[in-house]
Amino acid sequence: MIIESIKLTNFRQYQDVDIMFTKPDKNKSFTIIQAPNGVGKSNFFNAIIWCLYDKEIYLTKEDKRLPLINTIALKENDGNSEVKVEIKMRDEKDRPVFISREQNFYYDQERKIKKAPSKLKMVREINKNMIVVSEPEYILSQLMPETIKEYFFFDGERLDNYFKKEGAESIKNAVFKISQIDLLDKIIIHLSEKRQSFVRENKNLTPVADKIRQEIESASKALETSKQDLDEKNRFLVEGKKNIKEILEKIRKNPIKNAKDLKEQRINLEEEVKEYEDKIKELELDFEESLVNLAPKILIHNAIENTKEIIEEKEKRKEIPPGITDKYIRKLLEKKECICGRILSNKDGSEDNLKELLNRYKNLSDLGSILLNIKTDIEIIFRENSKFKETYLNYEKTLRELEKKREEKSKLLKKTIEKLSLSDESFAKYEGDLESFNTEIENINMKIGELKASIVNSEQFIKSRNEALDDELKKEKKFNLLRRKRDLCAQTLEIAERMKKEIMEETKEEIEKRTKEQFFQLIWNPSAFKDVKIDEDYTLSVIHASGLEALGSLSAGQRQVLALSFISAINGVSGFNLPIIVDTPLGRISKDTRSNIAQKLPNFLKNKQVVMLVTDEEYTTDVRKKLGSYVGKEYEIKLKEFKNGGIAKIIEK
């Protein structure tokens, strides 16, 4: 199927738009629709989804508040107008298929906007005649099943959801649907039923044949129940594994990592708090010591201040230092000479007088020197005492700073300990959940084992009873036709079952191979990864170069590359040849990778019609150059804002 053209009438901002898409040939298969964000790319995309499936999947909050119809058109048409989206397609045999959906909107008496149910119409060419399809929903569900729409029409910004929301089960179901394995399933069920119904409806069976028939039917019912049980248990198993994966992911991403960090942080903070406490103690000791040294000096401050005053008074009065030194008097006595120059004599008592003076000055000189020394000491003490205030203030300041820092670190430490205890609690909870899920999985696996064994036994029993029934039927000629019918069913059934198994294995292997190839070609750091795997439940794994699972730690861009690789692999492997319409395909991808994708994507999507809705940032000169030779048509969306809403036009470049 390819889309030839799309015509939008009154669909949101598109009042009247009609554009042709590139018809894929050997060289060109891409159509580009370029617009800045918020102009209408997603609504154009929504218009296609709405036409096919009667829903809009990528609505902004603002769009959700607004009606589907262009409000300007509704007003211009007196409050009664229609939205219509028409898609002209061509099927595999190049026959035209016209699909359209329309919906009437009108004002009620209170001028509130009301809508009628939408109507889908399909016209197809059958035997060279254009025929209106009587059940368009049903035919559309066969041509483009809604369950697989997200593998053909997807939003690049939401590709990540394939790994987040969509479980492996839904991917597996989509792959089965895309590969039409469900078709073979139905054939197997119907052939088995038919094979059995031939004997059930035959009224002339011998009593032995009838007994075997009853045994087969009863075993078939038990087999059916076991198969349903097995399906259910397998679903539980997938769910359980998913839960375990999620818990492991949570543990890997948050608590353990946090706990490790928090534990380190706690140790560091404890050390820091201790350091501050030690510093405070040291400071207090130093201060105490200096206080002990200074205390006596401070206590005698007043007394020594008086002493100093007395000394200074004495100095002022020239009492100290004495005017004549004892040394000078001693010299005079040795020379027997008086201060006035005459000779000393014992007779006039001058020598004795000088000797007495010597004794007096000797004492005075010593006292004067002592007093002067004391004065110097007092001045030193005064200087020290005057520094005490400064020392005290410094001590106070440093102490306050240290206490403040210790307080800050203590608070942080407290918080860290609280967080750590919470993290330990979460971890304990996760561990508990893990244990219970593991126990549950163990039980499910045991039950699955029992069911598989029971299914094998039932199948063997049914097979042997069928052989016995055929032997019994062989005994009478009248059962020849019945036997031949049963034979045809049995042989076809065997082939259909083998085909189903082979296609399932081949499809999975091929999707895995292509996803891996494409991922490694598109990713900017391939050496960081070792492998991409898809297990039998369609759970995707990316193996890091170290051998560890890396899916959970991929960046948004890497996940987008993986999703693009996976989707194009599914597309390539699927039997469906539908157009691929992708909104914002390169949004989260870095410049270099964008260029690489633009170069390689056309090869991955060979012969597929591709419509890309791109922003100006995505569709860079480089991307345009790389895609250039594959692009047949290139459009630009232009939006004109009016008071009552906006009108968008799509203009060919």
Added chain:
Amino acid sequence: MDTEINQKIIGKIEKIKEKKIREFLKEIVCLEFQNSEEGRWPFREEYEKRINKFLDD
């Protein structure tokens, strides 16, 4: 055979050596594809018609 059927299925059917089984399987695959919604119309009769057709052949 309908071109909208997975080419893998078609390819595998084409490889079946026994002509009767090959043709029968082709027909019922098409039958299932065209009417794959459960209970749309009675399969039983359609299957029986085809089984009888291939037995008569």
